[in-house]
Amino acid sequence: MLKATFRPYTLKFKTPGGTSRGVLTEKTSWFITVWDEKNPDIKGIGECSVLPKLSPDDRPNIETKLEDVARNTDLLKSNFHTALADWPAIRFALETALLDLGNGGNQELFPGPFTSGTKGIPINGLIWMGSPNEMKQQIEEKLNAGFRCLKMKIGAIDFQQEYNILKKLRSTFSPKDLELRVDANGAFSASEAPSILEKLAELNIHSIEQPIKAGQWQEMAQICESTPLPVALDEELIGIDEPARKEQLLQTIRPQYIILKPSLTGGFKASEEWISAAENNNTGWWVTSALESNIGLNAIAQWTATLNNPMPQGLGTGQVFSNNTKSSLTIKIGELWMKK
Structure with a gap:
């Protein structure tokens, strides 16, 4: 059975990032960690990155939704693309966490020339x-x-x-x-x-x-x-x-x-x-x-x-x-x- 947790992380800009929507000095991401109860040492990680005033996931109840995903990761595994259609950043985070877990949990999701360091x-x-x-x-x-x-x-x-x-x-x-x-x-x-x-x-x-x-x-x-x-x-x-x-x-x-x-x-x-x-x-x-x-x-x-x-x-x-x-x-x- 799959288990999951999440935690917030505030990223701070070296210098303010100016866009036509305003200036960014920091932004929050949430890291989702997924593992199988039978093999808890191997864990996959994904990132839910939210851009203020732009991401559909930029809502007051995002952590409530992340808690729901963490509780039901095993149930969501087969249909999360549909179930999380309105939460694209969370959907991306779960997709990458599951890919990482399936590939051994070392953050090598798509092995190839890029991950081997032979192609930029x-x-x-x-x-x-x-x-x-x-x-x-x-x-x-x-x-x-x-x-x-x-x-x-x-x-x-x-x-x-x-x-x-x-x-x-x-x-x-x-x-x-x-x-x-x-x-x-x-x-x-x-x-x-x-x-x-x-x-x-x-x-x-x-x-x-x-x-x-x-x-x-x-x-x-x-x-x-x-x-x-x-x-x-x-x-x-x-x-x-x-x-x-x-x-x-x-x-x-x-x-x-x-x-x-x-x-x-x-x-x-x-x-x-x-x-x-x-x-x-x-x-x-x-x-x-x-x-x-x-x-x-x-x-x-x-x-x-x-x-x-x-x-x-x-x-x-x-x-x-x-x-x-x-x-x-x-x-x-x-x-x-x-x-x-």
């Missing part, structure tokens, strides 16, 4: 919102570390200032030498987005994530139809669990890309349904972490490595916390590797 994953460097000087400093650090793909958060400070930073970068580095992505986190209105996209396209920006708030399917469809640069859906995917509904969203909006965050989409199985729907609709995709600790990031990285997507992935967030959990993950010249 290309990743983007993340630039948080801040003052122009703060953002420039972050950019210099990432470039010096060998990143050739940067993702910059936009939409919190004056757009012209953000544009000027990007313009200066592009004047120094060609699109061949440096890929630039931007993430608006829904900061712009449907009426102002087209002109902003026109300006960004002048700089050969690779893509813009979620230019307007989620839930405006028709407005987003119009933007994606006429956009001069690729649009990637991010928050738009949250809360959509039925495969038919996933197909409907992609067929309605017709985005150029979707971005998969297993903590927000409900784990690996749910994310693979999105990948299948994307490929059915000629939509590109990549994977991004959602500010998990190294527990969750490790699981996401291993899964991502099995997908063999050559694009830079958004898996460089392990460096943002001052009290992160121990990990074998390391970044070398713009790639994520596992040390052996």
Whole structure:
């Protein structure tokens, strides 16, 4: 019989993380540990990572739900994807804990070239919102570390200032030498987005994530139809669990890309349904972490490595916390590797 426990863990940012939804200084995760009564020395661990004001799991009763999951893990094992459809972060945590347990409890969920330390994953460097000087400093650090793909958060400070930073970068580095992505986190209105996209396209920006708030399917469809640069859906995917509904969203909006965050989409199985729907609709995709600790990031990285997507992935967030959990993950010249 399976048993489980959970415990909270507060992650603290080294420097405040600025987004268009506000500034983060800390966030909470819950670690779920699962074991079989017959063999209690082998334990699997998973992470329930919650982003304030964004995760569906960001509710006052989350610990009550985690207690329920811990009490009924054995019963949930066969149908947790359905039973926890409304709790994507908990669903992801239980999925990874069970995978870890099934593979011996050493946090090696998907054995392969990545876990053996013989293959890395290309990743983007993340630039948080801040003052122009703060953002420039972050950019210099990432470039010096060998990143050739940067993702910059936009939409919190004056757009012209953000544009000027990007313009200066592009004047120094060609699109061949440096890929630039931007993430608006829904900061712009449907009426102002087209002109902003026109300006960004002048700089050969690779893509813009979620230019307007989620839930405006028709407005987003119009933007994606006429956009001069690729649009990637991010928050738009949250809360959509039925495969038919996933197909409907992609067929309605017709985005150029979707971005998969297993903590927000409900784990690996749910994310693979999105990948299948994307490929059915000629939509590109990549994977991004959602500010998990190294527990969750490790699981996401291993899964991502099995997908063999050559694009830079958004898996460089392990460096943002001052009290992160121990990990074998390391970044070398713009790639994520596992040390052996």
